[in-house]
Amino acid sequence: MxxxxxxxxxxxxxDVKSGKKNFEIRKNDRDFQVGDILELKAYAGRESAAEESLDIDYVWTQHLYEEGYDVWENCEEELADIIKVKVTDIILPKAWWSILNKFGINNGPVMTKSGFMFSPKEVLTVLEDYFSTERLPNGCVILGIEVVK
Known part of the structure; x- marks a missing residue:
């Protein structure tokens, strides 16, 4: 692990912090394994700020302010919110297409052989929103995750 x-x-x-989003789409350049822990650090990505024509420093400062931090007294990078999640499942591209072909996107949640339940529609939404595609980008996997304390 x-x-x-x-x-x-x-x-x-x-959404990940609250448990609403229970998957991550990641390039598998770290050889992710079931049981691994991901320490996810809140990040105001340049792409999301640019899409909304927002200054990235403003987005980050606003997020910290909403979380209750005194942004003028502290270093923003050190105050980034961090959550830990455990990898519960790994879905490879071939399995993703098999799931889409078998269940479609509007038939509700799908359960993998290992018991991980997710919504193909939500995965497609993230793929289209973040990657501008419905296919898993080359070398990427879908990680089933659950928040750990």
Whole structure:
């Protein structure tokens, strides 16, 4: 079991933190394994700020202010909100297409053989929103995750 420190854009961070979003789409350049821990650090990505024509420093400062930090007294990077999640499942591209072909996107949640339940529609939404595609980008996997204390 390994621990991986990763950034997660603020627009997804709160949904993962609350348990609403129970998957991550990641390039598998770290050889993720079931049981690994991901330390996800809230991050105001340049792409999301640019899409909304916002100054990235403003987005980050606003997020910290809403979280109750005195942004004028502290270093923003050190105050980034961090959550830990455990990898419960790994879905490879071939399995993703098999799931889409078998269940479609509007038939509700799908359960994998290992018991991980997720919504293909939510995965497609993230793929289209973040990657501008419905296919898993080359080398990426879908990680089933659960928040740990």
């Amino acid at each position: 390994k621990t991986h420190e990763l950034k997660l854009e603020i627009k997804y961070f709160d």
